[in-house]
Every structure is written in C-alpha cells, then in structure tokens.
Amino acid sequence: MSSTLKDIAEKTGVSVSTVSRVLHDNSKKYKISEETQEKVKQAAKEMGYRINTLARGLRLQKTYEIGLIVPDIANPFFSAVIKSLAGELRKGGYNFIVYDTDEDISLERSAIKSLLEKRVDGLIIASVGQEFSHIQKIRDANIPLVMIDRCFDSLDIDSVSVDNVKGSLFAVNHLIKEGHTRIAFIQGLPGTYANETRLQGYKQALHDAGIAVDEHLIVGDDFRSLNGYLETKHLLKLSAPPTAIFTAGDLIALGSLEACRENGIRIPHDLSLVTFDDPIFTSYLSPALTAIEQPITKMTEMAAAMLYRRMRNPNDERRKVLLEPKLNVRNSVARLSTLTNITHITKHEK
Amino acid sequence: MSSTLKDIAEKTGVSVSTVSRVLHDNSKKYKISEETQEKVKQAAKEMGYRINTLARGLRLQKTYEIGLIVPDIANPFFSAVIKSLAGELRKGGYNFIVYDTDEDISLERSAIKSLLEKRVDGLIIASVGQEFSHIQKIRDANIPLVMIDRCFDSLDIDSVSVDNVKGSLFAVNHLIKEGHTRIAFIQGLPGTYANETRLQGYKQALHDAGIAVDEHLIVGDDFRSLNGYLETKHLLKLSAPPTAIFTAGDLIALGSLEACRENGIRIPHDLSLVTFDDPIFTSYLSPALTAIEQPITKMTEMAAAMLYRRMRNPNDERRKVLLEPKLNVRNSVARLSTLTNITHITKHEK
DNA sequence: GTAGGTTGTGCAAACGATTGCATGAGTATT
DNA sequence: AATACTCATGCAATCGTTTGCACAACCTAC
Numbered sequence: 026m027s028s029t030l031k032d033i034a035e036k037t038g039v040s041v042s043t044v045s046r047v048l049h050d051n052s053k054k055y056k057i058s059e060e061t062q063e064k065v066k067q068a069a070k071e072m073g074y075r076i077n078t079l080a081r082g083l084r085l086q087k088t089y090e091i092g093l094i095v096p097d098i099a100n101p102f103f104s105a106v107i108k109s110l111a112g113e114l115r116k117g118g119y120n121f122i123v124y125d126t127d128e129d130i131s132l133e134r135s136a137i138k139s140l141l142e143k144r145v146d147g148l149i150i151a152s153v154g155q156e157f158s159h160i161q162k163i164r165d166a167n168i169p170l171v172m173i174d175r176c177f178d179s180l181d182i183d184s185v186s187v188d189n190v191k192g193s194l195f196a197v198n199h200l201i202k203e204g205h206t207r208i209a210f211i212q213g214l215p216g217t218y219a220n221e222t223r224l225q226g227y228k229q230a231l232h233d234a235g236i237a238v239d240e241h242l243i244v245g246d247d248f249r250s251l252n253g254y255l256e257t258k259h260l261l262k263l264s265a266p267p268t269a270i271f272t273a274g275d276l277i278a279l280g281s282l283e284a285c286r287e288n289g290i291r292i293p294h295d296l297s298l299v300t301f302d303d304p305i306f307t308s309y310l311s312p313a314l315t316a317i318e319q320p321i322t323k324m325t326e327m328a329a330a331m332l333y334r335r336m337r338n339p340n341d342e343r344r345k346v347l348l349e350p351k352l353n354v355r356n357s358v359a360r361l362s363t364l365t366n367i368t369h370i371t372k373h374e375k
Numbered sequence: 376m377s378s379t380l381k382d383i384a385e386k387t388g389v390s391v392s393t394v395s396r397v398l399h400d401n402s403k404k405y406k407i408s409e410e411t412q413e414k415v416k417q418a419a420k421e422m423g424y425r426i427n428t429l430a431r432g433l434r435l436q437k438t439y440e441i442g443l444i445v446p447d448i449a450n451p452f453f454s455a456v457i458k459s460l461a462g463e464l465r466k467g468g469y470n471f472i473v474y475d476t477d478e479d480i481s482l483e484r485s486a487i488k489s490l491l492e493k494r495v496d497g498l499i500i501a502s503v504g505q506e507f508s509h510i511q512k513i514r515d516a517n518i519p520l521v522m523i524d525r526c527f528d529s530l531d532i533d534s535v536s537v538d539n540v541k542g543s544l545f546a547v548n549h550l551i552k553e554g555h556t557r558i559a560f561i562q563g564l565p566g567t568y569a570n571e572t573r574l575q576g577y578k579q580a581l582h583d584a585g586i587a588v589d590e591h592l593i594v595g596d597d598f599r600s601l602n603g604y605l606e607t608k609h610l611l612k613l614s615a616p617p618t619a620i621f622t623a624g625d626l627i628a629l630g631s632l633e634a635c636r637e638n639g640i641r642i643p644h645d646l647s648l649v650t651f652d653d654p655i656f657t658s659y660l661s662p663a664l665t666a667i668e669q670p671i672t673k674m675t676e677m678a679a680a681m682l683y684r685r686m687r688n689p690n691d692e693r694r695k696v697l698l699e700p701k702l703n704v705r706n707s708v709a710r711l712s713t714l715t716n717i718t719h720i721t722k723h724e725k
Numbered sequence: 726g727t728a729g730g731t732t733g734t735g736c737a738a739a740c741g742a743t744t745g746c747a748t749g750a751g752t753a754t755t
Numbered sequence: 756a757a758t759a760c761t762c763a764t765g766c767a768a769t770c771g772t773t774t775g776c777a778c779a780a781c782c783t784a785c
Contacts (some may be wrong), residue, residue, distance in 0.1 A: 027491075027516070032638050073489075073516075075491055075492055076492050077433070077492070078492045078493050079429045079430075079432045079433040079438070079493070079494055080429075080433050082429045083427070083429040083430050083433060088429070097452045097458075098448075098454050098457055098458045098461070099451075099455050099457075099458040101449075104448050104451075104454040105449050107448055107449075107475075108448045108449040109446075109473075109477055111448070111475050120489060121470050122470075122473075123472075123473055123681045124461075125458055125461050138425075139470055141377075141425055142425055142426050142427065142428045143428050143429070144427060144428070144429055144474065166377070168424075207590070212459060250655065256641075276655075279655060279659055282659045283658070283659065286659075291633075305600065305626075305629060306629060306656045306660070308633070309629055309632045309633065309636075309659060309660050309661065310656070310660055311659065311660060311661025311662065311663070312661065313661070337679060354659075
C-alpha cells in the first residue's frame with residue numbers, strides 16, 4: 026500500500042539514509058546533490074510515500090502529540106476549550122488526542138494510561154478531581170503536564186483556571202444586592218476543584234453579607250442537566266423555598282429552567298437564576314441568563330504556553346495561574362423587596 | 376523512565392520473548408510456568424512497565440486507533456456525535472483521534488494526511504464537502520472509511536446520515552400548513568452535502584405546495600451564528616420580508632434570534648422560525664424553537680458498526696444509510712391568516 | 726607529493742515489541 | 756531403548772525511521 030523509505034531507496038538506487046535525509050531533513054546540513062534530491066522526491070511522489078509516525082516516534086522518542094483529557098466533551102464549556110486548544114497546539118506544531126472521561130475517575134485513569142502508552146509529549150488535563158494519586162504519578166514521572174480548569178491546590182503542578190471563588194462572589198453578591206437572602210446553590214460533582222471552590226465562594230459571599238448558610242439550600246451532585254432539573258424540583262417543594270438559585274454550571278442551569286417551566290415558575294418573576302459558565306446560547310434563553318463568563322481563549326493560550334515551557338524546561342518552578350471571571354448581567358434576576366421574602370417585585374435589569 | 380521488555384528480561388533472567396508473552400499474550404497458548412509468570416509480572420509492576428504502542432503498532436501494523444474528522448467541534452451537534460462515537464468505539468476496543476477542520480477543506484486534507492501518517496485503522500469523516508478527490512484517495516487506498524452526516528452521493532462509500540431532504544420537507548411543510556408562503560431559507564456552507572440536500576428539500580416542499588421559489592429568500596453561506604445574524608438582518612430589510620425563516624443549522628438559528636431581538640422582532644408574533652438540528656438547549660430558548668431533530672445515537676451506532684464491518688471485510692459492497700429525522704413542534708411558529716400576508720395573527724402552538 | 730579539506734553517500738545500530746521456529750529436558754508409549 | 760510427545764523457553768528477524776561515523780573521491784595548497 027503505502028511505500029517506505031526502503032522501497033524508494035531500492036527504486037532510485039540510493040541508500041535508505043539518503044532518502045530519509047532528502048524527505049525529512051530539509052537535506053541542507055547533509056549536502057545531497059540536486060540531482061539525487063530530485064530523483065528521490067520524484068519517486069516518493071509517484072509511489073505515494075507517507076511517513077510512518079510510529080516508526081519516527083519510536084526512533085526519536087518524541088511524537089509531537091499532546092494528550093487532552095476533559096470530563097465532558099458535550100459540555101459547551103469544554104468543547105469550546107478543546108476547539109481553542111486545538112488551534113493553539115496546531116500553531117506549535119503539535120497534534121492532540123482527546124479523551125472524554127464522563128466525570129468518571131476510573132475512565133480518567135485509563136485515559137492517562139492510554140495516553141502514556143502512546144508516548145504523548147505532554148498532557149493537558151481537566152481532571153474529574155476528587156483524588157489525585159494518578160496525577161501525582163505523572164508529575165513524578167516527569168511528564169510535562171498542565172492542569173486546566175480543574176486543579177489541585179495541594180499539588181505542585183502547573184495549572185491555569187478561572188478564579189472560581191471570585192466568580193461565585195460576583196454571582197452571589199449580585200443576588201444579594203438585588204435583595205435576595207434565601208439563595209440556593211445547586212452543586213456540580215462534589216469533591217471536584219471547580220465545585221468546591223465555587224461552593225466556597227458562595228458561602229463566603231453569604232458570610233460577608235451576614236447571611237447564615239442554610240445547608241438545606243445547598244443541593245445537587247453532578248454537572249449535568251438532570252441534576253439541575255431534579256434539585257430545582259426539590260427546592261421548589263421546600264416549605265421555605267429559595268428566592269434565587271445559583272447553579273455551578275451551564276447544563277445544571279438548563280435543567281433548572283426545565284423544572285421551572287414544568288412547574289409554571291416564571292423567571293425572574295417567581296425565582297431568580299444565575300449560573301456559572303456562559304456558553305453561546307445563554308443570551309438567547311428565556312429569559313437571557315445572568316451568568317459568569319470564563320476567559321476561555323486566555324485559558325487555552327496560557328495552558329499551551331505553560332506546556333511548551335515545561336517541555337523545554339522540565340525543572341522550572343511550577344506555576345498556578347488564576348484568571349479573572351466576569352459577571353454578565355442579563356434578565357434572569359429580579360429585584361426583591363427587602364421588606365418581605367414572600368412578595369416578589371419583578372423588575373428587569375435594564 | 377518507563378521500562379521496557381528488555382529491562383524486565385534482564386532483571387528476571389528470562390528472555391524478552393517470555394516477558395512479552397506473559398505481559399501481553401494471555402500467556403495461555405504458550406505455556407509459561409506459573410513461577411515465571413509471577414516473577415515477570417512482579418518485576419513489571421515494580422519497574423512501572425508500560426507498553427509502547429508505537430513499537431507494537433509498528434510491528435503489528437495495527438494501532439487500534441480510529442481517526443475522526445468533524446467540521447466544528449464546538450457545534451453542539453458534532454460534539455454530541457463525538458461523545459456518542461467515543462463510547463461506541465471504546466466498547467469495540469478502539470481509541471480515537473479527533474480533528475476539527477473548521478469547515479476548511481485544506482485543514483480537512485491535512486487532517487487526513489496526519490491520520491494516515493499515524494496509521495489509524497479506520498476513519499470516520501464528517502467532511503466539509505464540496506470536493507472529494509482526497510476522500511476518493513482514501514477509498515482507493517482501501518483504508519476503512521465511513522462518512523457520517525456529510526457524504527457524497529456520487530461516491531461509492533459507506534455512509535450514514537439523516538434524510539436531510541425529508542427533514543426540510545417536515546420543516547417547510549409545517550410552515551406552509553400554518554399558512555406561510557413567504558419562507559426564507561438561511562443556508563449553511565454551499566456545496567456541502569448537508570446544505571445542498573436541505574436546500575433541495577426546502578425547494579421541493581415549496582414546489583409541492585405550488586409556491587414559487589423566490590431566490591431572494593435563499594440567503595447565507597455558512598453554518599455559524601454570525602451568518603444567521605447577518606442574513607436575518609438582511610431579510611428583515613427586504614421590501615417584502617418573509618413571514619418565516621427556516622435555518623439550515625442550530626448556530627444559524629441562534630444568530631437569527633439575536634438579530635430579531637436587536638430589531639425588536641418578536642418570534643413567533645412577527646416572524647416564525649424553524650431550524651435544522653435540535654441540540655439540548657432549543658427547548659429553553661426564547662421562544663422554544665420548533666426544530667428538526669437528528670437521531671444522533673443511532674447515527675453513531677451505525678457508523679461504528681459499519682466501520683467494524685468494513686475493517687473485518689474490506690470488500691463487501693458499500694452501503695448508504697439514511698435515517699429518519701423528526702419534527703419537534705414548539706413555540707416559534709405562528710399561524711398566519713391565509714387572507715393576507717401583512718397582518719399576522721399570533722397563536723402559540725399548544 | 727603529501728597533508729588537509731570538502732562533498733556526497735552508505736553502513737549499521739537503535740528505538741520496543743511480536744512471533745515462527747528451534748531446542749533441550751522431561752515423560753510416556755511401544 | 757528407541758520413538759514420539761509435551762513443556763517451557765530462547766533466538767533472531769521484522770516493522771520503518773534516524774543519525775553518528777566512516778569513507779571514497781575529488782580538490783587545494785604548500
């Protein structure tokens with residue numbers, strides 16, 4: 026099928042080395058005659074030569090591949106990250122291989138295993154979180170690694186993520202400013218970096234405002250939409266339901282919207298909603314959602330840059346970067362009369 | 376760093392062959408003694424052995440990798456396809472490598488080149504379309520290939536896609552039934568399979584209803600949201616604007632929504648909207664969009680099955696599968712008085 | 726005419742795994 | 756006691772590249 030250097034060497038009557046040099050070496054530093062170069066290139070084209078990267082990688086101990094692991098490709102946030110990272114890595118001459126772990130730590134382990142078996146040159150991981158012995162191992166084996174979005178405070182590893190605490194502060198402070206005090210938080214997967222830090226910000230905002238944290242208003246356990254749906258239904262049934270909900274991720278917010286619609290709850294009239302993440306469609310939702318936006322492009326640029334640096338220079342000190350989130354105010358939050366928690370006065374943001 | 380079979384052989388005092396057989400062979404057909412097996416496995420664990428898939432792939436001429444090429448990872452339709460396909464292939468013991476071509480045919484070519492250089496065992500491609508000489512080459516080189524979503528009628532290649540003509544018929548017939556006659560179509564990238572077939576269905580529906588096709592109402596050239604935005608603005612400025620718009624893809628519809636919002640056009644009161652594709656968020660939009668849903672899971676199941684079949688049996692006859700789309704009626708279409716095209720009578724779907 | 730440079734190319738080892746064939750020791754059969 | 760198996764393992768070639776070293780042929784210079 027596809028021919029090899031040897032085939033071409035035989036056909037042209039030169040050695041394999043020469044063919045290799047002509048085809049892959051820029052053939053300047055070895056001085057191959059014009060004549061030979063022509064002959065070889067010609068034959069290569071005719072015979073449909075295609076380099077075998079397995080062989081090259083084996084010989085060179087370098088594959089020009091980066092492994093990328095995310096918890097959920099279908100989550101708009103991560104698909105945007107992947108897309109952006111793809112462009113970034115292409116610029117640097119690297120290809121990449123993505124694995125989707127479905128927020129399952131055992132799939133994450135096996136993804137890492139596969140990628141290392143493929144001898145990727147580096148890894149970018151948005152870890153499920155929760156546990157990090159397997160991540161630690163990569164670090165110890167001195168394989169270039171950057172954590173993105175999800176990282177571990179206690180682990181000395183290059184990482185870039187958004188300042189989740191600050192993001193939650195922005196969101197919850199906004200709600201408080203609009204008069205809300207009974208604010209529920211629908212979590213993502215407990216134990217993950219993103220979730221814990223967002224939770225922390227939520228609590229801190231309440232605390233700073235002198236509002237007691239009500240554990241009954243902290244619910245949920247997953248970043249997917251079903252979780253948002255179920256927990257919203259639950260919250261609405263409470264004897265003292267919240268006047269506002271803050272969701273830890275975009276899909277959760279969608280589920281929450283669905284539950285509200287089914288129950289005839291109007292947003293923001295009957296209930297206010299703010300979410301972490303701000304994918305393309307938030308502004309077209311009914312109502313347009315007030316949301317916390319993450320600087321995705323900046324994240325991926327930095328992740329790529331940090332990975333390149335680590336690959337060049339394995340022993341530099343590690344860095345942890347926190348980027349600034351942004352609150353995008355739209356129409357899903359109502360101003361609440363401070364006199365009572367029962368009557369809502371609807372008023373759209375302008 | 377990572378040890379090799381040779382390292383383990385030296386440490387345990389057996390040959391490389393034996394180590395290989397113990398570690399990768401199920402070691403049943405060669406009868407390795409229990410004792411040796413234990414010794415080898417023990418050493419492998421201690422030394423952190425990790426198979427080198429480059430070496431294995433080179434020797435075996437098989438990589439257990441499938442290449443996947445899509446026009447836009449961030450498009451919810453494709454990210455759903457990828458996710459679903461990932462699970463499907465994992466079941467079959469295959470990994471996969473995704474490339475995003477950004478609807479750019481030259482990136483598609485280079486993606487194919489890269490994947491073939493990696494010696495993937497098979498390819499699944501949602502081609503940009505337009506031109507297929509590069510696809511033809513894969514087929515001629517006898518590399519297992521399945522086209523998904525986007526295919527070429529004139530090319531004898533395994534493919535699975537939705538019946539786009541029928542999808543458009545569903546959409547446009549629905550609009551006609553509700554009294555619309557001035558129906559615009561905002562296209563995706565011209566020349567692509569998805570676009571041409573959707574356009575064809577659009578025209579056919581009009582034709583069947585005895586409505587003349589107005590070329591001024593066929594606009595656009597891209598599957599992204601900006602296209603929907605610009606073309607909607609344009610359509611609204613027409614001296615005789617359409618009463619309904621049918622968009623060729625979900626992102627186009629988002630752009631269209633944005634344009635309407637900016638211009639104070641209420642959907643469906645002032646303008647009806649139906650779109651091809653039905654990602655998770657359509658039902659939460661304002662208004663919930665009437666949309667054509669594609670059976671993604673079925674598509675990926677079939678694509679994987681067809682690829683496996685092709686890999687096992689390279690010379691079976693090729694098959695082209697068309698799956699049935701589905702119209703999901705929501706709240707973005709108003710019934711139009713048949714007496715006049717100027718006064719709209721708004722009426723929500725129940 | 727001998728020492729030293731340049732030019733163009735080839736040899737062969739290495740990367741890490743797989744596997745058909747061979748082999749030597751032990752056991753069973755006749 | 757010769758034959759025939761089975762058992763457990765090793766040898767060595769192979770997959771396709773890359774690259775340090777060697778070398779032959781030619782040129783240049785004193």
